[in-house]
Amino acid sequence: MIPLQTTRLPWMTEDIAMFRDAARRFIEGELAPHCERWRKQGFVDREVWRKVGEMGMLLPELAEEWGGAGGNLAHQLVMVEELGRTEVPVSTSVHTIAAHYILDYGTDEQKRRWLPKMARGELLAGIAMTEPDAGSDLQGIRTRAVREGDGYVINGAKTFITNGATAHLLVVVVRTSAEKGGKGLSLIVLETEGLAGFRVGRILDKIGQKGSDTAELFFDDVRVPAANLLGGAEGQAFAQLMSQLPYERMLLAVLAIAVIERALELTLDYTKARKAFGQTVFDFQNTRHKLAECATTAHVMRVFVNDCIQRLLDGRLDATAAYMAKSWCSEQQCKVLDECLQFFGGYGYMSEYPIARLWADARVQKIYGGTNEIMKELIARAL
Amino acid sequence: MIPLQTTRLPWMTEDIAMFRDAARRFIEGELAPHCERWRKQGFVDREVWRKVGEMGMLLPELAEEWGGAGGNLAHQLVMVEELGRTEVPVSTSVHTIAAHYILDYGTDEQKRRWLPKMARGELLAGIAMTEPDAGSDLQGIRTRAVREGDGYVINGAKTFITNGATAHLLVVVVRTSAEKGGKGLSLIVLETEGLAGFRVGRILDKIGQKGSDTAELFFDDVRVPAANLLGGAEGQAFAQLMSQLPYERMLLAVLAIAVIERALELTLDYTKARKAFGQTVFDFQNTRHKLAECATTAHVMRVFVNDCIQRLLDGRLDATAAYMAKSWCSEQQCKVLDECLQFFGGYGYMSEYPIARLWADARVQKIYGGTNEIMKELIARAL
């Protein structure tokens, strides 16, 4: 299958194309061979991110001043695509988001303290919002940070935290006052290494995304200096979280299209080789029509995502379009993956087949990053 | 609903925006008020097209040399959108296609003879391919044109011909030899006014598209000079038909998105005004989520169609992408229209409500212009 062309948008530069090639080579050569082991152990070895950092591929979008490669968000999104299609856990998605919180709201001091290390992969970051009783509705957050002296004392628990067990740096959403609405919530940055009172609970056993560590976190009288309060003022968490949302959603949307394209390649290869009843599986009209539908979805989505990326870079991606990208792309990802898997027959159900894993991995895309129901709530507000 | 932005592509010029405004004003002022009458009588009064021609809006894409306004295909597509959203029968779609056959394959003589009149709306054109026994499979065409002296004698019948009863000029696909494959087919141009042996059968009663005349045509020893053979050489029909396909399909795709956007506007207005159980219909979460999905489809489609238009203008729209546009957009059009209609309750089933008509109109988009099954066959060939 020769990929269909799309209109070349400004962001699709020669530089981006070269970056993609380099990323693919690096990922296939250095990371992909370890994936199976990572899936078995349930997490990516921390050291890996240093390597990625050394390549300038961990936060390529950061200015050199902050340790980055002076690229733009498109570089990061290209990384997500390339990791995704090779099945390397995209732990970098929360890492880059954390970095942008710091970049956009952090004090200069905070930026200097954390960004370069994050870019080098010395610190891997996570974001801890969700709690056992508060996911979609962040107002329900109970983890408290109480001001004591020149610091905060944190108590509570988080769950479903990506990179939860391997991250050295956590951006934690905490309640700093009982005020209603978002007013009571703040972002505090924790360096987890040897942090007293901080404990990683279980690495949760998921139905997919096996190589990514999703963990429970516990905070028992965890003490951090006030300097760790992001931006230095309390009660800003909501605004801080909101303004990164378009970018965050795009991280999921590009993953969706990358995985769909990969799945299509795999399925076309397989069905053109597999024989039944004296012909290839691809030659059955049902196969051809269904794959034509999947390829159509893929092409439409690629065009759509390209457009969103351009607008993201231009600073003109409205939040509503980002919600649409998140929900539509993830919805279609699950549909296409389900169609594709079917054409593998029994092999499609075997974890050793990439299609099987990609199928199980896809399911969570409708859930995290704001469930698709929440996306629709938000889209409807703009109607 | 504020329309979401999309990246501005080169074709989206100031000129195009002004043309759209002018077109909308003209259509709403001069054409829309007659729609109901046209629906009742089953066709648009021939004279209307002269008016459109006078405005330079019938074949705006033609060079001034040929009587056009010196615009490009985007101007024509904008017209299709504006007609479509106002429910004016888009008889111009086959008209422009016929014009492009002549423009691209006609001899200079033929171009001079027909194009200016077509641009002025003196001649309204139709394309007659389909026969009672041959639709998807044009190899089955039986209408014969036998060479006699310096002309052809045509016998046979066509059906489902748009503008069939009102067109003055018909591009007819005829069999000029018994050769297999496309080799035996040719395009002959007929001027129908007073043409002996030519007869328009019934205007067919359709479940929608009531204002557009779809008719049966009969040819009994119809004689035309050899000069009416398009391009002057026999056996070229297949190649001629094929190379216009991307454009033809785009005419249907832009109609789809225009109608979807119109339907959404209507439905948002209605549901925000209609009350039940003490709230507006829009306020029910089911309504909001479903309309969020429809709006998402609309936005994704708009981006996709924009991209296709750019590539069409650039001469780089591959046929496969056009098949995808035709099948995907028409499929989604039917889905969205069905969702929208439902929110009107009983009113949605009443022909006096635009939503009801748009719903019934939409259905044929999955059928004509090559059925969606044929589109999938063709897409699959490229996989």
Add this chain to the structure above:
Amino acid sequence: MIPLQTTRLPWMTEDIAMFRDAARRFIEGELAPHCERWRKQGFVDREVWRKVGEMGMLLPELAEEWGGAGGNLAHQLVMVEELGRTEVPVSTSVHTIAAHYILDYGTDEQKRRWLPKMARGELLAGIAMTEPDAGSDLQGIRTRAVREGDGYVINGAKTFITNGATAHLLVVVVRTSAEKGGKGLSLIVLETEGLAGFRVGRILDKIGQKGSDTAELFFDDVRVPAANLLGGAEGQAFAQLMSQLPYERMLLAVLAIAVIERALELTLDYTKARKAFGQTVFDFQNTRHKLAECATTAHVMRVFVNDCIQRLLDGRLDATAAYMAKSWCSEQQCKVLDECLQFFGGYGYMSEYPIARLWADARVQKIYGGTNEIMKELIARAL
């Protein structure tokens, strides 16, 4: 296609089978030939129902005491199926419901007065609930009946009333007091012949169901004797309406399955005869698989409907199951009809083809009889 067997349930007696045969013969011989004319004029000639009455087929379920044929509800449902598959407007559905209101809640006097004439087809009945501003939410009903002397004075308007222009007897939902909830609503029976102040508005032009008259009704100081208050006590309308709901919904569900089965027959016949690319349309795998899916839906639905009928006769059909039957069967009807139509290519869009009409007819089934959204609301209450 040989219909698949289902387990024979008690209601499927020899008598029912014979009744079905007789009904089919009668309908095909006496009614079907007039359908096209009825569709053109927009209503069924009133006299027709007398003929049906004479055959004992109008209210076959009524005891002989009331002029019926001493059958049961299954006889009526069989009639609905046979009318439906022959495309005779099923005006009898509201007729039988009206009869059952009278039978179950009417005084002896009322039963004697109306039921025999209804059974004989001398009186055709309609039910008038919906108003321009109150459909799903009957609490919004504004048509008022004010007690004056020994009668009521009715003022208001109704819309979307089936048999609205042809009915001689109307069961009208009126507000008899301003009390909240259902308490303020009552059913009053009107004999419309020469009724002062009563006026039939337009017969509404619908996108389908062309032969059935759906009309607006206006009441200007319409006076009726108190004896026309159904059951003799005010404020009972809600309870009265509710308890017939399972039966009413079944009338729509059996119509759905009858139409689906008919559509499948038509489509199998057509696709097995129609040729393209050297084979029949049926022989394309896409056709076969999609029709296999449709046939599966049909079979599952037939089994389900059979079961519901048994429980209805046994007096054990819970309301929730009836809501499910209404919404699921109508939903599937629209899906199957849409699939079937597609296989007819261009012919599927021509009103002269039954499949085209059945498709357009189907759409309203998701709307009337309580919209499917309302059905889901009600089903959810039982979860």
Add this chain to the structure above:
Amino acid sequence: MIPLQTTRLPWMTEDIAMFRDAARRFIEGELAPHCERWRKQGFVDREVWRKVGEMGMLLPELAEEWGGAGGNLAHQLVMVEELGRTEVPVSTSVHTIAAHYILDYGTDEQKRRWLPKMARGELLAGIAMTEPDAGSDLQGIRTRAVREGDGYVINGAKTFITNGATAHLLVVVVRTSAEKGGKGLSLIVLETEGLAGFRVGRILDKIGQKGSDTAELFFDDVRVPAANLLGGAEGQAFAQLMSQLPYERMLLAVLAIAVIERALELTLDYTKARKAFGQTVFDFQNTRHKLAECATTAHVMRVFVNDCIQRLLDGRLDATAAYMAKSWCSEQQCKVLDECLQFFGGYGYMSEYPIARLWADARVQKIYGGTNEIMKELIARAL
């Protein structure tokens, strides 16, 4: 949620109800507590089946003569349901099928030899048809059994064999001659204990159904006496396989409905307890409507499956209906499970939550037992 009633069919006896109660108690008490361990180790401990056998629940449908409990197929189907809803691997499905091959085609000698042990759970059976290169199309089977002396020598490999690693008795489809069509295939029964040349390959790692061992099998010069040829005559495999198909498919259909009902219970419980934005998740209209749809599917399916069971017991279940049951029920199972999972938010993706496991388990139902594409091929033949 109070389960909706269905018409009571003859097979739904008091005895069946009591058997179900006993089965549920036994399974919940004795089997369910071990499920997690089984999922971890990838198979059910062999001894378990002895316990089940002792309870008369392994092959309850067999006559006492053969060691059974003198019940009928409904007893076995009830077991499948009860195992399925408790997530005990339904290894018994292939066991009962194997038993019925022996019962229906085996010689008296063979029945005596194997059936009582199978009923007691001393022998657990599997069926080995599929090979790496032959799944849907059994004509492609290459495992050969060559007659040598008074026995056969078997060479080849099988894959995806349920109970493959734990079965003591395998019904193997082998090629006994090069004859085309089914003629060349035969069923040979192997007792695997200490069988020279027989080797179990890997237990395959699947995306779901973790507790069920699906394995590769290898045959290297495996020798078996001719007495192991099922029925004693070669070339019968196709006919033998075919005639059990309706029953086999029903084993999958009842599993589907049992799992759906279980998933609904879990989801209703969860959504009614889980809170977000100050209300329960169930209270969102989107949740209610979607669960209403799921509950409708469940109810329709239950009625349908009940009917199929009756016809199976009556010996009147046509193969086409069984194909429909297999494909439709599995299709719906996947849809409903996907909807349900979503309502659990992040928890729905955690393997410790039953809904997550049931979702992943469901996927294979569209593949094994004949893929749904093959089902549609077969259904279409009857149209």
